Amino acid sequence: MDYGRHQISYEDFLDKPSVDLTKLRANWRADARIIQNASNKKRFLTIGIPTVKREKDEYILNTVQSIVNCTTEKELAEIYIVVFLADFDAKWKEGISRQLREKFEKIISLGTLHVIQAWESFYPPLDNLKHTFVDPETKKKWRAKQNVDYAFLFLYSETLAQYYIQMEDDIYTIPGYLQAIKDYIHKFRERWVCLEFSELGFIGKLYHSDDINKLAKMVLLFYAQQPCDVTYLNFNTQMLQFKRHIRRPTIFEHVGYHSSLPGKVQPLKDRFFHSYPKTLKGDNPSASVYTSMPFEGYFNPDNCYSRENGIFWSTRSGKANDWFTVAFSEPQMISRIEIETGTHTHPHDKIHYAKLEASLASQAKGPGKPECGSNKLLGYFDDGNIKVDNVQSITGRHRIHCLNIILTNKQETWVIVKEIAVFIARKRSQ
Template sequence: MHFASSLSDYFLLIGDQVHCTPNFVTTMYGALQAWEEQPWTTLEFSSLSFSGKVFHASDLSRLASFLLLFQGAPTDRLLSEFRLLSNQNVPIRLSPSLFQHVGNFSQLEDACFSVEREKVFGDPDNPSGSVITDMFALLNTLPQDAYTLGEDYFFTYDPVRGNHLTVVLEEPQKVTRIEVLTGSAEDGTHHLQLGQIELGSDPMGQPRDCVRYVLLGPLVQGNLDQRVFYEEEDSVKKMSCIRLLALGSEQSWLVIRKIKVWMESG
């Protein structure tokens, strides 16, 4: 890691017995561009506890010193502690995973890091909620069409910085994954060129909207697919709003195809 600190802008940590998905470098490049202006310590492109983690090369010397200081401790726990010490309180894990473990998991039981199996998600849940927006509707589409599961979508034009489409959940929920798709399903045209997804709590007012929002992540080429984590695993804090926020003002047409939400089972 010390050696690599001056060779590039980013550093990918990857172990052996790992299969990479096709075009994983291109996918990671697009995500890193989208996250370039946001603060982060570790981006995770896999559910594996070791492989698929990306760091700023400028952090490598500090990370290497931290690992050497606690030799013998489980490596995956040290990586998590390093993230926490660098003021990133929750993981940033992008989906779908770009790295999968191959072979026998038992071979790694005595290794310096534990094995985390990939979480399998079923169909999205999309709990009951209303949709509010300050964008114009076209072609008889409705804002709610972007959240109702199916083929419907919301079509608008000339979005400007600060415009939003917000899902306000009927009841607060423990959400585990969010996927947002913008642009045409056929060729991706009319996607939101600059935007981000924020998660809100404490809804109030009429129409209801959340008082507090935190960033989940920026859109990557108009889309987002990301796991949702909480600062404390046993936290009772649940989210009430999911906001798609436009950050640019230089596009004409916009298709918000779908917002998909997965909730904690059980």
């Protein structure tokens, strides 16, 4: 062995990082902004979305729209959406920026939307790269640049909020996604590094913002060796998180078909993403919904009665005499009721033994569930569902104050109420 030859060591990598982060100029974040009236006040969550010019479909506008549609007015003040236009095509950046300004004027006025760009000098050499993957040169260069894109986005975002979540530019989400994130965070008592809200690639990965500077450095250190969706798993282990925490069901779905790498298609679907659309489409007059069963905020009892997508899902198995009550704001003449429980992905989490009752009287007892009385049995659940077509033949011409689902026996599974559909009796024409 030639002991005179210099051996490449780990220290050599540290001495020559791909980008020297100490040389970022003062106030560089302000220089990076394309839209200048973004807020810097500390918020709860930053959603980071890198995007580049694509040969075919552009997804970024629909992705931002999905996030905005699924965020309440109050929640918009708790998040930042950082869109990184990570392409050096000035004309393309100008066009996307203009469309973002026109379409999202409201969240720009709230300081919620950041649109940023990087300078080419931030990027290390992207030619003649040595990879551990046997790929064409174009793919090596694309992957290496994507890694640096991620790192720049991390560095820009680290001061904005308490948490940072990585997104891609071709996803959509569901109403209640922010509360689902909060609930999952609060579930953990031990220290965690990364929580995942999609099983795919580098989508929906949540970090403490204090950690993403370290993640940026690790991504840059191995920018030419491996993709970020490998690096982040190694980073989690180095930070002493030895298993993945994937929330199921997941709340972000990949919808893009054409990759940002020219010629590549990626028809990826998350096995654990479900938006739970309503199919029965009842009239469902105004009502409050209550239950004796515990649940996480995202799977609250209002979901299964609302006309919007969503379900109720308990966090323990059903017990005898557990109940679920729909209390109408005004007593209703009802002709038909349909209730479905369980889902195609969790068919065993249905109601196994229960009855449905209609209350013909109620009395308010302060805030919360009213006292429902004068109950009439409408029927029993069969294989998780119940359908009552002749409600008035049982209740007569009485108006119904409450509907009560009452479990008649314990069950080993949790309880999903997928949809409650109430149909109002129509007056017959004279």
